[in-house]
Ligand SMILES: NC(=O)C1=CN([C@@H]2O[C@H](COP(=O)(O)OP(=O)(O)OC[C@H]3O[C@@H](n4cnc5c(N)ncnc54)[C@H](OP(=O)(O)O)[C@@H]3O)[C@@H](O)[C@H]2O)C=CC1
């Protein structure tokens with residue numbers, strides 16, 4: 001029996017795309033979702049086990065861990081994909097934005113990795129943790145300061161967990177820039193954003209799906225961040 005891959009925030013977009021790719025090749029999936037979106041119905045119909053979880057509080061994280069451990073005693077991989085892209089805003093006190101960003105991007109992966117280490121170490125084969133970070137870790141962001149700092153924290157967790165869990169578990173980050181726009185992104189924002197990379201395209205979720213799978217299939221990469229940014233660093 002193949003151990004399942006845990007994908008957090010799999011109700012839409014990149015997480016949903018990777019979950020569907022796994023299921024299409026009979027790789028079992030445990031998907032978490034905060035809001036019940038149509039993608040969750042699609043995953044359930046395709047055989048995924050879906051767990052509703054809000055990682056916004058430590059109680060929510062711990063409730064999820066308890067549920068997960070009743071669902072499985074082994075994991076092939078954990079893909080920490082769940083994320084909120086919160087900008088600084090006059091409507092939110094800065095401390096609330098920083099707290100929310102650190103909670104979802106650092107505290108949740110930290111607590112889940114520590115609590116699920118034995119599930120990853122159960123089998124005979126090497127297993128994986130993937131942290132979805134962001135290109136902005138390299139450059140910062142004037143409009144998403146707390147978001148960028150929290151993704152930098154997640155990037156450092158990659159280094160520490162790679163040290164802690166080797167050689168049984170590989171731990172890597174994937175640092176995208178634009179992968180897929182949001183439906184409410186304006187034409188002006190889209191045009192401006194496309195100019196920020198050398199490739200100048202919105203690649204879509206496939207590039208993230210393929211890169212995640214590349215990391216899982218590679219036995220010799222750990223403690224690394226793979227950029228997925230269309231050459232944005234050279235613009
Ligand atoms: N899309 C892109 O172009 C880029 C993406 N990335 C990173 O790649 C990853 C995937 O991106 P994308 O698919 O756009 O992600 P989304 O913005 O679609 O977020 C994925 C899911 O995370 C869930 N989530 C948010 N907060 C919480 C929480 N507190 N508890 C549980 N779940 C939560 C959301 O649930 P709900 O449906 O309820 O909102 C959402 O469905 C993210 O880590 C992102 O930061 C990095 C750079 C570019």
Ligand SMILES: Nc1nc2c(c(=O)[nH]1)N=C([C@H](O)[C@@H](O)CO)CN2
Nearest residue numbers: 083084085176177178179180182193
């Ligand atoms: N959780 C999310 N994080 C990010 C998103 C997103 O939609 N959800 N989008 C981006 C942008 O595409 C950015 O990379 C380019 O403007 C960044 N992070």
